[in-house]
Amino acid sequence: MCGIVGYLGQKKAAPILIEGLKQLEYRGYDSAGLALFEKGKIFLAKAVGRVAVLEEKIEGKNLTATLGIAHTRWATHGQPSNRNSHPHSDCQGNIFLVHNGIIENYGELKKMLIKKKHKFLSETDSEVLAHLFEELAKKMSFKEAVLEGLKLVRGTYGLVMINKKEPGKIIAVRQGSPLILGVGEKEFFLASDVSAIIRYTNKVIYLDDGEIVELTEKDFEITNIKNRSVNKKISQLDWTIEKSKKGGFDHFMLKEIFEQPTVIENGLRGRVERFLQDEASPILGGLRPVEKRLRKIKRIVIVACGTSYYSGLVGEYILEEYAGIPTEVEYASEFRYRKPLLDSQTAVVAISQSGETADTLAAVREAKNKGSLTLGIVNVVGSTIARETDAGTYTLSGPEIGVASTKAFTSQLVVLTLWALMLGRERGMSLVMSRRIAKELKTVPMLVRKILKLSEEIKKIAKKYSWAKDFLYLGRKYNFPIALEGSLKIKEISYVHAEGYPSGEMKHGPIALIDEKFPSIFIAPKDSVYEKNISGMMEIKARGGKIIALATVGDKEIDKIADEVIYIPKTLELLTPFMTVIPLQLFAYHFGVSRGLDVDKPRNLAKSVTVE
Structure with missing residues (x-):
């Protein structure tokens, strides 16, 4: 997930898409890509790193296409790489899409599609959608395939798509991930954030969940997921580019404070449900590779710095009370210098928003040298701590721009609470208790929205x-x-x-x-x-x-x-x-x-x- 831009009009699409991606750079990302549609062909370019690297790749290509989609990626499934970058395509190279969000049931959808001979090139959940729509489009129009396919999907998506078989058209749909339609003079824009398009138009329509927009060269049509027409008001914004990046807030810090209900929902989605039912294993997906070792753990040591240290202190209380495991929290900067007593029955948990905090990384390496199980709670997929720990859980809080951490802290609390439930269930917590906590945990985003008022x-x-x-x-x-x-x-x-x-x-x-x-x-x-x-x-x-x-x-x-x-x-x-x-x-x-x-x-x- 991270940033989406789309364009359909009379101007060259590539410069508009690149400029839009540059305006989204403040959000943080690890790779970028675009797809341009012209004369029955689709030109695809991807790059790991900055948007400038992507821009260099297409420089001098004489790209005259007036229709295209683009994306900056913040990894959630799969490492930062060209093959994991968006846009993603189907087997035939007809459907290209960019996606923000998380597809919860991508594993089962992927298995189903592999049985139907679909071949996947990436590790992402997003690619599953391209193949799903390809499969369904064999028997119906592309839009019908999208509508039918989304009935099978659980999760969130801001989704923008083009199809070689239906030239001059872009389809976009929103469910739980922001998507904006910009209306210009004989041109249309799509973006996940208004800052990407505000320099081109201040007339926008904010899509709501369950709405799908179909763009053609002359017009647009918005329908709901049942394909019924929806009338939407065009809003006229009086924002600067800088203010648009902040979502209308005066500062990134305030914007990120107000993002916390959504961040908490993202952290719970697809995870908390396992504690509402009597599953054979409550182990969270990212910890499955170390499931057997986790069951033998007799002690937890949390290492972190700054705000992450304080979230770890909350974790100490809940892990001891609900999982019954002795837990201690250490400043990572002190941990390695006091010759800590560690063994194979100790789990050392590194908490870091960036996954690159030097002291925390050093503590992980010290723990590995002493034979301890190392686990990570980080936000950035593919970060050093994520790679060097034995297993872990991502916080999924998205990029945090304000230096003072806010949403990273609450996203860490989500993971620590889920871990307490998981380890508690493994060690005898009753299903009644598990359900009670999980049900109340699901209400937290709603309660936080009340506090923000x-x-x-x-x-x-x-x-x-x-x-x-x-x-x-x-x-x-x-x-x-x-x-x-x-x-x-x-x-x-x-x-x-x-x-x-x-x-x-x-x-x-x-x-x-x-x-x-x-x-x-x-x-x-x-x-x-x-x-x-x-x-x-x-x-x-x-x-x-x-x-x-x-x-x-x-x-x-x-x-x-x-x-x-x-x-x-x-x-x-x-x-x-x-x-x-x-x-x-x-x-x-x-x-x-x-x-x-x-x-x-x-x-x-x-x-x-x-x-x-």
Whole structure:
């Protein structure tokens, strides 16, 4: 998945497609490709690396085609390579398509198509669609084949296709992955992100899930998945290219905070369902190669840096409580220097958004040298950690542009929670418990959307406290790591001093700092440690301290104690970190903006730390 561009009009398509891909480079990608249709032939070009490499490949080719599709790829199935790059084609080289999204049942579809003598060239889930439509198009029109084929598909897709047998036409369909139709003067554009086409037209139609658009040289028609016509309003945008990249948000950080419901859905899709039923094996797909070794594990050591370290701390709580496996979390930068005691019954889990964090990679190599099972939780397919660990699970959060990590953190929590369920089921967790947690986990995206509606309310609180030079973040149990993550966020993007502490440790030192100029942010949902948190809040108030509290909806007691209260939805205790981290991300964002800072590019920080 990553970026899609399509063009049908009277101008040369290649320069428009290349420029569109360049405008999508900010999203991150590992390869690029395009397909151009002219005079009954399709010209295909692919390149690993930058769009500039693809541009060099087609330079001097005298490409006059006025119809084409293009794609930048962020690997989710298969390593970055030419054969895994889009566009993908069918056996006969008639159908070419670009796809964003994940096809959950691609394995079973691929087996079915192989039995029908289809030959696959890539490792991707996307290629399955080209062969599926080819098979069905033997008996019907191409559009009918697409409609019939999608009935067999489970997953998400933003899909743009051309067919050599139907010249002068592009078909595109959306389900769970953004797709936009741009309307120009005698020309049409398709894109996954408006930034790819805004320089050519500001008239757009946002396709909704289950809608399919058919473009011809003169017109377009939008229908639903049942092939019934749909009337759509053309929107006129007043956006700059820069703002369009941010999806209308002022900063990438805010855009990525608001992407988290979708990111969580992506992380759960095709995975959480196994815990709702009594499957023979709950092992997640990426861990199947080490299934036997995993069953023998008696200890887990998580190694990570920064935000990933704090997600690992949450993982420590849930893995010990629900999987019953002793778990510890280590700073990767310290791990290798203290001669850790490791053996073949220890699993060393490396958490890294980029998969290239130098200290974490060094820790993986140390663990492998000592015979431990090494597992990865990374976002970037084909990254060094993904390659060098024995197995792992991808977070599927997509590119993260803002330096301060937000959606990467919640996507890591998704994987760690799924691992706790998986290992718990392997070690005797009841199906009743598994189902209860899995059902509640599926509601998390909806609950996060509710929290995001509090952004303006949180903005007012952040502005009210913009004078503060220090903050104390406090939480217990699952929410102690969230206190640490919250304090890290405000340090990163606001340059104010903040400390995260277990609330029970406050009286062992930090309380000496409390006065009316040192506000505390207290994470106190209705959970098993609620009463103890109330006691801690009372101690702060007795010393004149200001309190911003995170509390469960309906909690009247905290309202009487705290100066400000941000209410979060009720959920299972182990899932409260999803509820509590979002308000802290928003608070840090609005606090930084209120101080006039560039929250996307905080000073002295890099997105990926590739030196020790």
